[in-house]
Amino acid sequence: MPGYLIRSVILEGADALLRSHGQRPAVLARRAGLPPAALGDPDQRVPAAAVLRFFALASDAAGLPDFGLRLARNARLAALIGPLWVLLRNARNVRQLCDELVDNFDLYSDAALVGLTPLPGGRAALLSWSTTQGQELQELQMAEFSLAVLAAELRVRLGRDWQPQAVLFRHARPAGTLHLHRAVFGDDLRFNQDVNALLLDGDTLDTPLTPRSAAARALASRLVRIEEQRESPHAVAHNAEAVIRALMPYAPCTLAAVAEALGVAPRTLQLHLQREGTAFARLRDAVRADLAGKFLHDSRLGAAEIGEILGYADPTSFSRAFRRWNGNALRRMRRPGTKP
Known part of the structure; x- marks a missing residue:
């Protein structure tokens, strides 16, 4: 779904989480510019900028500096990016999975960017996430949510005990305990960095995966290319x-x-x-x-x-x-x- 709209499935769990902390989710949704119905309907198309505002407002109102991480616990990349995930599940190794996500992420939304940047002197790379220009400045909660979802997807492929080598955040260290951050990402948490990114070592990137079949991958590629023909004018x-x-x-x-x-x-x-x-x-x-x-x-x-x-x-x-x-x-x- 190219453009600056995303599916409201990204809000799944927000209503219950906010109510459990004494908040009125519909009021916060309206303040953010979201239709309250989007909190219960995963298939609405909503402005990405409004979702960013909602995450920030919800975090402040509920006093939850880890709101994005809490919401990410029940989120799945497959539900968020839809057909694009079919292509990812047929990748031959983790590096190809990341490359496919980077190359085709704009089919999901133009409101954010995913990148894979090789680091000098080795096989490691940064799998990064950032909002694009023109979106909300308050990306902290969405950045943590997005990196957590990416880490969870890799953990499905690499085993439940896998952790990234390190995690970089552009924002400052949140107030309070980092217990949930460490549970999601491991102990090497780096704040005030240049990018929001998972640091993936070369062994992780070269880990072979088991694609469903060559035919399934070819079909997934054709589906993605069909979507790509509806290319943004920009x-x-x-x-x-x-x-x-x-x-x-x-x-x-x-x-x-x-x-x-x-x-x-x-x-x-x-x-x-x-x-x-x-x-x-x-x-x-x-x-x-x-x-x-x-x-x-x-x-x-x-x-x-x-x-x-x-x-x-x-x-x-x-x-x-x-x-x-x-x-x-x-x-x-x-x-x-x-x-x-």
Whole structure:
């Protein structure tokens, strides 16, 4: 289901959880911009931005800093992404499963991005999740929910005792105990990081899986390609944004680098983006603005650290860009208790 709508099955369990903590789920749904009926009907199409708002509102109202993790305990990737899961279940190994998810996630929704970024010097990689530009800044609960669902799917394939090598969160360490975080992800929890991601070692990625059959995989591939024909008019910009988000914390995010990752010439990428009504510099700027807002809202990284992640040579350049994006000085946008 391409676009910025997702199935309301992602809300399953929220009604009971909130009621058990003295809340009125329908009221919170309306405040978030969701139809209250979506809490009980898993097949409604609802705005992804409203779901992000609902997760954040629900966490605050119920006093549950681990709301996303609690909701993820009963969520299944198959129910969330529908037909795309048929393709994943026929992957030959974990690396191919991750690649298929990355390559086809936009068939589920354009409101988030999944990436698999190899780490230098080894076979390990980061399986990352992030909202796209234009969504809510408050992605903390959804980030933890999404990583927990991905970890649960891998645990089904790799055994109940499997844990990722580490888990990275862009947001600051939540208040209170991390008991549920450790139960879901293991002990290596890293906050205030560049990305939201599961760190998967090479042995995990190379673990063979048992696909149903070659015929089943071929059928699943055809089904996915049929869906892909109903391509978004902004498909190239969406793919370029995914690469920009993956590259930005680790390497110079130039037009040439992004074009190389997409397998096209820089001029070709420019022309495609122009046809879709944008340009590379504008797209990169929009991603920087989006990430800056998320880091400032959810992490405790200092402005200089955020500017460095976003590719600015000095804090002054970052501050100038931030004022251009938001019309306010950076120091006025910081959450209380964070570094200037």
